[in-house]
Amino acid sequence: MNRCVMVCSAALAALGLSACASSSPTAAVPPVEHPAFVRVSLITRDVPAYLAAHFSPAQLPPGVRAEIARAGPVELPFHTLVVTRQFVRHLTLRNETVRVRVTDTLTNVGEGYVQGREQLSFNTIPVALNLNLSYLGLMSLEHQNINYRSGLARPPMRLQQLLALTPGVAHPQPGETYGLTLRWRRGRITDTCKAAPRFYPARRLLAQLPGRALNLKCAISRNGVVRSRNRTTYLSAYGIFLIMQRRTAAFTARAKILSIRGG
Numbered sequence: 001m002n003r004c005v006m007v008c009s010a011a012l013a014a015l016g017l018s019a020c021a022s023s024s025p026t027a028a029v030p031p032v033e034h035p036a037f038v039r040v041s042l043i044t045r046d047v048p049a050y051l052a053a054h055f056s057p058a059q060l061p062p063g064v065r066a067e068i069a070r071a072g073p074v075e076l077p078f079h080t081l082v083v084t085r086q087f088v089r090h091l092t093l094r095n096e097t098v099r100v101r102v103t104d105t106l107t108n109v110g111e112g113y114v115q116g117r118e119q120l121s122f123n124t125i126p127v128a129l130n131l132n133l134s135y136l137g138l139m140s141l142e143h144q145n146i147n148y149r150s151g152l153a154r155p156p157m158r159l160q161q162l163l164a165l166t167p168g169v170a171h172p173q174p175g176e177t178y179g180l181t182l183r184w185r186r187g188r189i190t191d192t193c194k195a196a197p198r199f200y201p202a203r204r205l206l207a208q209l210p211g212r213a214l215n216l217k218c219a220i221s222r223n224g225v226v227r228s229r230n231r232t233t234y235l236s237a238y239g240i241f242l243i244m245q246r247r248t249a250a251f252t253a254r255a256k257i258l259s260i261r262g263g
Helices: 003-007 040-045 047-054 060-068
Strands: 080-091 096-108 113-122 127-136 139-147 161-165 177-184 187-196 212-222 225-235 240-249 251-262
Touching: 040 047, 040 127, 040 139, 047 113, 047 127, 060 161, 060 177, 080 240
Parallel strands: none
Antiparallel strands: 080 096, 080 251, 096 113, 113 127, 127 139, 161 177, 177 187, 187 212, 212 225, 225 240, 240 251
């Protein structure tokens, strides 16, 4: 089971999300210093409280917040969403297929920022938890991966710089190209996404889904080298993006939406 946890959690980090946005600007507060390691029991005791303390937009670097504000105001139409997807991941080199159920609890914290709790289950057994703060689920701003079988977790990683973000990405249009460039401790990440020629009914993804969907093909580069290609889907009814396929040299992971609930 440990091997499956490592296999799945490294590749299936989703960009979190949620709504009930506040239109007032986020006040800056001093960043919370993260210890070298964090006890898993401390995190899982009260995950919402831990997210509130360590995954707040106010603790992001001022330059990151300013660049997001320049991209345009966003008010998401929900408070909390719970999205369940089934990922089927084929490992190219090992010729193995791994199925993992991913349940995202997305909380809107205003202005397009979303706190996410992404639980990974293998054969219905929860094995890992990914915590994140994202912009619309499209761009991860802070994340932390937790293995339930481990006593300690590495501290959260927070984005250092947001070097570029295409204005209007919060409301993508068919045929347009959107880009973002980030700087993490491990290097420079560039994500370039090309939107499909047209929207389609979201019910094609799940019968009860309202609104429209738009697929975007994204190339993710690290330090100038393409590391993965994603198919990301924008859901107009919720204003969020979900990764539905990820392809690298080592694996291909495809997702199916099983349910979305919340309001």
